[in-house]
Amino acid sequence: MTLPSLAWYWPLIGGLMIGTAAGGFLALTGRIAGVSGLLANTLGLSRGGDRALSALFLAGLLVSSGVALAVKPISLPSPAGSPPVLLILAGLLVGFGTRLGSGCTSGHGVCGLARLSPRSLVATGMFMLMGMATVAVARMIMGDGA
Amino acid sequence: MIRLAAFLSGALFGLGLVVSDMANPARVLAFLDVAGNWDPSLALVMAGALIPSAIAYRWVRARNAPVLAAALHIPRQRQIDRHLVIGAAVFGIGWGLAGVCPGPAVALLATGQTFALVFAAAMVVGMLLHWLIYHFRTTEGSP
Numbered sequence: 695m696t697l698p699s700l701a702w703y704w705p706l707i708g709g710l711m712i713g714t715a716a717g718g719f720l721a722l723t724g725r726i727a728g729v730s731g732l733l734a735n736t737l738g739l740s741r742g743g744d745r746a747l748s749a750l751f752l753a754g755l756l757v758s759s760g761v762a763l764a765v766k767p768i769s770l771p772s773p774a775g776s777p778p779v780l781l782i783l784a785g786l787l788v789g790f791g792t793r794l795g796s797g798c799t800s801g802h803g804v805c806g807l808a809r810l811s812p813r814s815l816v817a818t819g820m821f822m823l824m825g826m827a828t829v830a831v832a833r834m835i836m837g838d839g840a
Numbered sequence: 841m842i843r844l845a846a847f848l849s850g851a852l853f854g855l856g857l858v859v860s861d862m863a864n865p866a867r868v869l870a871f872l873d874v875a876g877n878w879d880p881s882l883a884l885v886m887a888g889a890l891i892p893s894a895i896a897y898r899w900v901r902a903r904n905a906p907v908l909a910a911a912l913h914i915p916r917q918r919q920i921d922r923h924l925v926i927g928a929a930v931f932g933i934g935w936g937l938a939g940v941c942p943g944p945a946v947a948l949l950a951t952g953q954t955f956a957l958v959f960a961a962a963m964v965v966g967m968l969l970h971w972l973i974y975h976f977r978t979t980e981g982s983p
Contacts, residue, residue, distance in 0.1 A: 697866050697867060697870055697877075697879065700861050700867070700879075700881055702884060704859060704860060704861060704881075705860045705861065705862075705880075705881040705882070705884035705885045705888065706860075706884050706885075706887070706888040707859055707860070707888070708856045708857065708858070708859035708860020708861070708862065708885055708888070709856065709860055709884060709885035709886065709887060709888020709889040710856075710888040710889070710891065710892060711852055711853070711855055711856030711859060711860075712852075712853055712856035712857065712860065712862075712885065712888070712889040713856075713888060713889030713890060713891060713892040713893040714852060714856075714892040714893075714896075715849045715850070715851075715852035715853035715856060716849075716853065716889065716892075716893045716896075717892045717893040717894075717895065717896025717897065718845070718848075718849050718852070718896060719845070719846065719849035719850075719853075720893075720896055720897060720900055720906070720912075721896045721899060721900040721906060721907060722842065722845040722849070722906055722907045722908045722909075723842055723845055723846055723849075723906055723908055723909050724900070724905070724906030724908075724909040724910075724911055724912040724913050725909075725913050726913070726914065726915070727849060727853065729941075729942040729943040729945075729946060730942040730967070733942055733946065733964075733967065734967050734971070737964065737967065737968075739967050739968060739970075739971040739975075740971075741975070742913070743913075746843065746846075747842065747843065747846040748846075750843050750846040750847045750850065751846045751847070751849055751850035751853070752850055752946055753847060753850060754846070754847040754848060754849065754850025754851035754852075754853070754854065755850040755851065755853050755854035755857075755943070755946055755947060756850075756854065756946055756947070756949060756950055757851060757854070757950075758850070758851035758852070758853075758854035758855045758858075759854035759855070759857055759858050759863060759946075759947035759948075759950050760854075760947075760950030760951075762854065762855055762858035762859070763858055763863065763947070763948075763950055763951055764950075766858060767951075768861070768863060768864040769866075770865065770948065770951065770953050770955040770956060771865065771866075771955055772955070778958060780937055780938070781937075781938055781955065781958050781959055781962070782958060782959075782962040783934070783937060783962075784934045784935075784937035784938035784940070784959065784962070785934065785938070785940075785945075785958065785959040785960065785961065785962025785963040785965070785966060786934070786962045786963070786965060786966040786969070787930050787931065787933050787934025787937070787966065788931055788934035788935060788938070788940065788941060788942065788945070788959075788963050788966060789934075789942075789962065789963035789964060789965060789966020789967040789968075789969075789970070790927075790930060790966035790967070790969055790970045791927045791928065791929070791930030791931030791932070791933070791934060791966070792927065792931045792941075792942055792967075793927070793966070793967050793970035793971070793974075794923050794926060794927030794930065794970055794974070795923065795924050795925075795926070795927020795928040795929075795930070795931055796915070796917070796923070796924060796927065798931060798941050798942045798943070799935075799941040799942075799943065800853075800941075800942070800943050802928070803886060804886070804889045804890065804893050805893060805897075806915075807886075807890055808889075808890050808893035808894040808896075808897050809894075809897050809914070811915070812918070812920060813915070813917065813918070813919075813920055813924055816920050816924065816925065816928070817924055817925075817927075817928040818928075820925055820928035820929050820932060821928045821929070821931045821932035821935060822872075822932065823932065824928070824929045824930075824931075824932025824933050824935075824936065825872045825932040825933075825935040825936035826872045826873075826874050826936065827932075827936070828872070828932065828933045828935075828936025828937055829869060829872040829873045829874075829876075829936045830873075830874070830875050832936070832937070833873070833875065833876060
């Protein structure tokens with residue numbers, strides 16, 4: 695897999711934008727910008743949450759990233775390259791796990807850590823460690839090309 | 841007004857995901873690949889995101905109410921329980937398999953590519969499974 699190098703300031707600028715978006719959403723609407731929670735709210739798969747606001751946040755995300763990805767396309771793994779079973783399994787685990795664990799990279803990793811929430815600190819450490827372990831195991835099984 | 845704020849926050853969030861290249865599964869996997877050709881981008885994104893996010897949190901906490909709504913909706917739960925730890929672990933395994941978490945999953949839908957559609961569909965099924973198991977099991981008698 696060839697990954698083009700990325701100047702250090704792009705992740706930093708993008709991060710500032712993500713944090714400003716999450717912070718702005720909290721300061722203006724009073725709600726946490728955690729995408730897994732907002733998606734569950736939008737789909738009616740949660741108890742609390744404002745459905746319209748959640749849907750609008752996701753609509754904004756989809757529209758802007760759609761435009762940005764049209765300007766700066768990224769290459770996704772082709773269906774032939776990655777086994778569909780693994781991709782489906784990955785999606786199932788991400789969907790189930792983020793709901794069971796009450797958050798994902800945005801809810802725990804950005805919003806929760808900014809609040810110094812002990813729960814989010816534990817969750818973020820856990821999903822980072824498990825993500826790293828999974829990549830390490832996948833590398834061992836599939837060789838260095840994975 | 842509050843609806844416009846929600847839409848614009850989402851739009852800025854999505855733009856940030858693409859600018860930082862976090863919508864790119866290969867970039868995320870390269871961060872998780874600590875034993876290989878490690879890419880620190882995701883750590884820089886988190887660092888950059890935490891600064892404005894923490895400032896906004898402190899500001900709105902001191903103000904005691906958000907600008908466009910009556911009350912703050914911040915998780916009240918404090919306990920580090922089994923669900924939190926197991927859920928985060930399960931999420932981490934899925935994240936490591938595909939390099940996609942929920943934010944990028946929504947962003948990538950815009951590409952219309954099979955990879956994005958299959959992942960997002962499976963993710964929604966995973967959320968639905970959780971809802972069916974944990975919601976209906978605890979509906980009766982709960983407030």
